Amino acid sequence: xxxxxxxxxxxxxPEGATVAFNCTYSNSASQSFFWYRQDCRKEPKLLMSVYSSxxxxxxxxxxxxxxxxxxxxxxxxxKLSDSATYLCVVTRPGNQFYFGTGTxxxxxx
Amino acid sequence: EAGVVQSPxxxxxxxxxxxAFWCNPISGHNTLYWYLQNLGQGPELLIxxxxxxxxxxxxxxxxxxxAERLKGVDSTLKIQPAELGDSAVYLCASSFMGETQYFxxxxxxxxx
Numbered sequence: 001x002x003x004x005x006x007x008x009x010x011x012x013x014p015e016g017a018t019v020a021f022n023c024t025y026s027n028s029a030s031q032s033f034f035w036y037r038q039d040c041r042k043e044p045k046l047l048m049s050v051y052s053s054x055x056x057x058x059x060x061x062x063x064x065x066x067x068x069x070x071x072x073x074x075x076x077x078x079k080l081s082d083s084a085t086y087l088c089v090v091t092r093p094g095n096q097f098y099f100g101t102g103t104x105x106x107x108x109x
Numbered sequence: 110e111a112g113v114v115q116s117p118x119x120x121x122x123x124x125x126x127x128x129a130f131w132c133n134p135i136s137g138h139n140t141l142y143w144y145l146q147n148l149g150q151g152p153e154l155l156i157x158x159x160x161x162x163x164x165x166x167x168x169x170x171x172x173x174x175x176a177e178r179l180k181g182v183d184s185t186l187k188i189q190p191a192e193l194g195d196s197a198v199y200l201c202a203s204s205f206m207g208e209t210q211y212f213x214x215x216x217x218x219x220x221x
Binding site for chain 1: 140142149150151152153154157159164165200204206207209210211212213214215
């Protein structure tokens, strides 16, 4: 079983829509959680960390459910510039990072 | 502050040829990672360094891949000989004490 699993999509949504991505992880010892964004032919860049209490950054909300071992990312009022691949990342003690395969989002005018 | 630097950005070689990639992490970052990324996939770890020590190279195909980080700063990843299936993007990332990873722009390798 993979450490991190994501629905690869693609998700095609109209501008202004709300879209949610989920990610599950297999190891209950996982320590830290992140969402990264990767634009076409670019490197992954940190979008936001994910905390147990949930956290929000503008139109983006991330949540963590440790009991069910899943992470979510909600994007409200989608913009064309949100089109990218969103990578779920989970860490384990010892600086081990595990990446999901990414979920592709295209926001349509 | 300068980010993670990688070179070259692109490389085209014929199969069976050697190739090397270079990475300079963010200053002060003790952990350095080399990843391979294929189209439509997430990054897959090849090797992780803590300072100059390779602490996780379990996914590195050691028959043809090698890496070094001699002074605990910059690092080189080598493939010899390259195979067609090695065509991918090779990403270097660094972090401080296992906190947020920062990626370089990657080297896009095409093996013909």
